[in-house]
Amino acid sequence: MRFSLPLPRRSRHPLIRALSLVIGLVVVGVLMVFGLMVAGVLLVGGGLVFALRQWSRSRTARPAARTTHKPEVIEGEFVVLHQTRHAAR
Template structure:
């Protein structure tokens, strides 16, 4: 059984081949420009977000500013047991 897809067969007319190549290049170009615009927006947005965050953090450290509530520690403490794969695990 032979599978024939209409979009994958090679066009025999030279003008159709040339138009296909030009259309493909245009689509690739548009996608590249769109990708660069998105990357630029994300880069500028991320930079502005970092600057804003640092600015807010700097204002909080000003001596005349209102005191903030005590922060909870960011470290979680607990007991951990190393489980080896060679021995069966016994639950306590």
């Protein structure tokens, strides 16, 4: 079964066609300006949050440097699973 909508009829009057083109361009322009404003707010806000974190991190007392470095090790138990059957694809 194929679902199809009827094609919208385009107006033949040239003034209506030009007006619909101008309205479409205005709507696209408004959406682009709104998107750029949102992107600018996010960029400035992210920069301020980053600067605040760096400033607060530099103000806190830093612990003394460790002389010996201990690597972080994840300990655990491991079990080998033997697969006797192949999974159906």
